[in-house]
Amino acid sequence: LYFPLAARSAPLLQRLERSMSSVTIPPPACMLRPLEAPLRYLFGPGPSNVPPRVLAAGGRPIIGHLHPEMYEIMNDIKKGIQYAFQTENNMTISMSGSGHAAMECAVFNTVEPGESVLVAINGIWGERVAEIAERMGKFLRTAMQKHKPVLFFLTHGESSAGLCHPIDGIGDICRKHDCLFLVDTVASLGAAPIFMDKQNIDILYTGSQKALNAPPGTAPISFNDRACHKMFNRKTKPVSYLFDMTHLSNYWGCDGKPARAYHHTGPVSGFFALRESLAILAERGLEESWRKHKEVAAYLYRGLEDLGIKLFIPERDLRLPSVTTIAIPKGYDWREMLAYIMKHHQMEMTGGLGPSIGMVMRIGLMGYNCEKSNADMALHALADALKNCRKSKA
Amino acid sequence: LYFPLAARSAPLLQRLERSMSSVTIPPPACMLRPLEAPLRYLFGPGPSNVPPRVLAAGGRPIIGHLHPEMYEIMNDIKKGIQYAFQTENNMTISMSGSGHAAMECAVFNTVEPGESVLVAINGIWGERVAEIAERMGKFLRTAMQKHKPVLFFLTHGESSAGLCHPIDGIGDICRKHDCLFLVDTVASLGAAPIFMDKQNIDILYTGSQKALNAPPGTAPISFNDRACHKMFNRKTKPVSYLFDMTHLSNYWGCDGKPARAYHHTGPVSGFFALRESLAILAERGLEESWRKHKEVAAYLYRGLEDLGIKLFIPERDLRLPSVTTIAIPKGYDWREMLAYIMKHHQMEMTGGLGPSIGMVMRIGLMGYNCEKSNADMALHALADALKNCRKSKA
Numbered sequence: 001l002y003f004p005l006a007a008r009s010a011p012l013l014q015r016l017e018r019s020m021s022s023v024t025i026p027p028p029a030c031m032l033r034p035l036e037a038p039l040r041y042l043f044g045p046g047p048s049n050v051p052p053r054v055l056a057a058g059g060r061p062i063i064g065h066l067h068p069e070m071y072e073i074m075n076d077i078k079k080g081i082q083y084a085f086q087t088e089n090n091m092t093i094s095m096s097g098s099g100h101a102a103m104e105c106a107v108f109n110t111v112e113p114g115e116s117v118l119v120a121i122n123g124i125w126g127e128r129v130a131e132i133a134e135r136m137g138k139f140l141r142t143a144m145q146k147h148k149p150v151l152f153f154l155t156h157g158e159s160s161a162g163l164c165h166p167i168d169g170i171g172d173i174c175r176k177h178d179c180l181f182l183v184d185t186v187a188s189l190g191a192a193p194i195f196m197d198k199q200n201i202d203i204l205y206t207g208s209q210k211a212l213n214a215p216p217g218t219a220p221i222s223f224n225d226r227a228c229h230k231m232f233n234r235k236t237k238p239v240s241y242l243f244d245m246t247h248l249s250n251y252w253g254c255d256g257k258p259a260r261a262y263h264h265t266g267p268v269s270g271f272f273a274l275r276e277s278l279a280i281l282a283e284r285g286l287e288e289s290w291r292k293h294k295e296v297a298a299y300l301y302r303g304l305e306d307l308g309i310k311l312f313i314p315e316r317d318l319r320l321p322s323v324t325t326i327a328i329p330k331g332y333d334w335r336e337m338l339a340y341i342m343k344h345h346q347m348e349m350t351g352g353l354g355p356s357i358g359m360v361m362r363i364g365l366m367g368y369n370c371e372k373s374n375a376d377m378a379l380h381a382l383a384d385a386l387k388n389c390r391k392s393k394a
Numbered sequence: 395l396y397f398p399l400a401a402r403s404a405p406l407l408q409r410l411e412r413s414m415s416s417v418t419i420p421p422p423a424c425m426l427r428p429l430e431a432p433l434r435y436l437f438g439p440g441p442s443n444v445p446p447r448v449l450a451a452g453g454r455p456i457i458g459h460l461h462p463e464m465y466e467i468m469n470d471i472k473k474g475i476q477y478a479f480q481t482e483n484n485m486t487i488s489m490s491g492s493g494h495a496a497m498e499c500a501v502f503n504t505v506e507p508g509e510s511v512l513v514a515i516n517g518i519w520g521e522r523v524a525e526i527a528e529r530m531g532k533f534l535r536t537a538m539q540k541h542k543p544v545l546f547f548l549t550h551g552e553s554s555a556g557l558c559h560p561i562d563g564i565g566d567i568c569r570k571h572d573c574l575f576l577v578d579t580v581a582s583l584g585a586a587p588i589f590m591d592k593q594n595i596d597i598l599y600t601g602s603q604k605a606l607n608a609p610p611g612t613a614p615i616s617f618n619d620r621a622c623h624k625m626f627n628r629k630t631k632p633v634s635y636l637f638d639m640t641h642l643s644n645y646w647g648c649d650g651k652p653a654r655a656y657h658h659t660g661p662v663s664g665f666f667a668l669r670e671s672l673a674i675l676a677e678r679g680l681e682e683s684w685r686k687h688k689e690v691a692a693y694l695y696r697g698l699e700d701l702g703i704k705l706f707i708p709e710r711d712l713r714l715p716s717v718t719t720i721a722i723p724k725g726y727d728w729r730e731m732l733a734y735i736m737k738h739h740q741m742e743m744t745g746g747l748g749p750s751i752g753m754v755m756r757i758g759l760m761g762y763n764c765e766k767s768n769a770d771m772a773l774h775a776l777a778d779a780l781k782n783c784r785k786s787k788a
Contacts, residue, residue: 024480024589024679024680024681025476025477025480025481025482026477027477027675027676027677027679028470028474028476028477028676030469030470030473031470031473031477031669031672031673031676031677032673032676032677035451035454035467035669035670035673036463036467037454037455037456037457037463037467037666038457038463039455040455040457040458040461042457042458044458046659047456047458047459047659047662049455049456050455050456050663055453055454055455056453057429058452058453058663059449059450059452060429060431060449061434061443061444061449062431062436062441062443062444062609063431063432063434063436064434064436064441064742065441065610067434067742069430069431069432073429073430073431075424076422076425079422079424079425080422080425082419082422083419083420083421083422083425086418086419087419088419096492096611097490097491097495097636098636098659098660098661099659100635100636100657100658100659101491101636101658104634104635104636195418209659215456215662215663215664216459216659216660216661216663217490217611217660217661217662217663217664239633239634240498240633240634241498242491242492242495242498262747263494264492264493264494264495265440265441265492265494265601265603265610266492266610266611267492267609267610267611267661267664268441268609268610268611269444269452269610269611269663269667270609270611270661270663270664272429272431273663275425276429278425279425279426279428279429281421282421282422282425282426283421283425283426285421286418287418348458348461353656
């Protein structure tokens with residue numbers, strides 16, 4: 001019952017396919033109606049609204065995923081990511097997937113069975129990596145000195161809490177302990193300063209759909225030489241073929257080999273859109289993008305305080321400029337407020353996530369959405385909700 | 395050195411971020427140039443050209459990945475996939491990734507350490523799964539009766555050889571041996587008949603970028619009750635959190651729970667495009683799509699034979715209607731011919747893949763591209779290449 005089939009050998013079974021006159025299950029009625037996607041102000045923690053220029057790039061006729069012109073576009077994306085990350089790392093690519101794919105890629109490639117991972121639980125994201133590590137048979141050690149973890153994970157922009165975590169100095173500690181420093185900047189890239197090389201970050205990743213304003217589905221990631229040394233000198237193969245950096249580095253032309261072999265079919269339209277979003281960031285400049293996010297966030301803070309709303313993170317310097325968390329106004333049902341704002345203002349704000357559920361509401365103004373006029377709209381919608389939602393007497 | 399950080403706790407290190415006056419690495423010049431993506435007739439094995447209607451759907455302003463309207467779109471996609479697969483399986487979703495992601499998802503979820511997988515090596519795709527299985531610590535058993543594999547993998551549309559593999563009867567054998575039957579229809583779905591339920595296929599997947607004509611980046615997959623029973627009664631967790639069907643089934647509203655929890659951010663634009671491509675298939679009807687592929691393929695065969703070109707698969711009934719493989723014309727360098735056709739006709743045809751490299755050239759006319767006029771263009775380009783490319787005297 002084993003069938004070693006050469007390309008031209010006999011078929012597995014000499015039966016004919018069912019004839020084409022077979023009765024098929026009929027098409028579903030819902031698929032005969034047009035696609036409906038309403039206008040939405042995406043002022044939550046992401047995805048953010050996609051600017052017309054990026055939508056247009058993503059809607060262009062595609063080319064082949066292995067055409068020389070596609071490689072050029074991928075090379076541009078690589079340079080755009082290097083700029084956004086402030087790194088000169090050669091091993092800089094985009095995942096064909098969400099930020100979570102980048103997270104799994106980082107862990108799958110750098111950690112081997114029996115090795116330890118240390119995770120800073122500063123919100124849902126830290127917990128998420130903890131679960132991945134657990135799944136890989138690792139468990140968290142409580143001290144770097146004692147247990148010598150090979151990887152330390154920290155979220156820079158902790159969007160569940162609205163916290164922007166300081167990074168300076170941590171990379172140095174990691175180096176001293178021969179540990180790789182992995183930083184998640186999904187919610188912060190382009191909104192708050194990050195300097196991959198200067199800050200001794202060994203692995204950095206982000207998502208496409210936050211301050212970069214591309215549709216979700218691609219995720220920039222970069223590995224420095226320390227990280228490459230670890231992942232390309234492992235004894236075991238990573239569990240995932242799709243996320244194996246041996247193949248992905250070849251696909252992205254980072255391994256120095258003359259030819260790129262077929263590995264998987266990359267999201268051509270997603271890469272068009274990602275390139276455009278990185279181009280917008282390059283044109284505007286990182287400093288200007290950081291300045292603008294800080295300015296609009298400060299403007300939003302003032303407006304919130306004028307409404308009597310309390311910011312969740314009291315320390316201003318720790319606030320994530322892209323996603324602002326507010327304490328739920330006393331006496332209000334946050335779910336009702338969010339539903340009211342969605343219904344009457346076509347605007348997404350969200351509640352907390354994981355540990356912050358029931359504690360916060362979140363307002364995101366990122367990249368293209370990061371404008372004072374949008375902050376005004378958000379404040380107007382909040383004021384309207386405070387006026388018209390039920391307030392308990394407790 | 396362990397930092398248990400509550401959302402509002404003190405920062406990891408009390409250092410300030412680098413001041414925003416820090417000098418950044420300047421933006422790369424290439425990112426200040428516009429995106430260039432030339433017109434291409436994608437007559438290879440895929441991705442195929444995307445029709446304007448699908449491009450427009452993918453270029454629409456996005457909504458949130460967890461909005462009720464997005465769930466409606468995902469429900470529609472589910473119904474569209476059920477139709478395309480000819481199944482009533484509740485556990486029917488799209489991966490947020492390529493066909494390869496669907497392949498890893500199927501294997502990760504249904505196979506546990508110590509279990510066997512049987513793979514029909516009928517081209518590169520079979521080999522690929524074999525490598526995955528090896529990576530998971532399994533190895534291939536040579537006989538189903540002897541070794542009781544839990545999963546048998548077969549590629550329906552073997553695009554590297556241009557072979558369409560018969561499916562009838564195999565599912566019954568698998569059932570008898572308590573083995574799941576996994577079928578890859580990436581290159582065949584919509585082009586050649588497949589009946590998931592009637593043919594007792596336990597797990598079926600495809601890609602978005604072939605006869606469905608959506609951009610690459612999404613991949614429909616369906617599991618029947620047998621497959622669900624196996625994957626939801628496993629003792630170990632799948633190695634990948636991203637591909638864990640416990641979470642994905644919740645995200646797609648297939649697990650019967652009232653609420654969908656956040657798992658990862660799905661490719662919103664990709665899902666818009668996928669829904670549109672499934673809608674086109676539903677409008678046209680499967681039988682008509684199958685008939686058209688067969689008709690245009692037959693037209694192409696005649697044209698090729700008129701040019702003196704030999705088809706690679708002699709058995710007409712085994713030929714894959716979406717991708718036609720031809721023997722490399724005697725005396726010609728296939729690389730030169732492909733480059734000539736690309737340069738002078740802006741048309742992609744490809745060589746072989748894996749075992750068929752140097753043996754075949756491949757012409758794909760799928761879905762939107764499946765028209766006699768396109769077959770004529772391809773034949774014209776081939777005739778031109780035969781006339782103008784060097785022919786050795788050997």
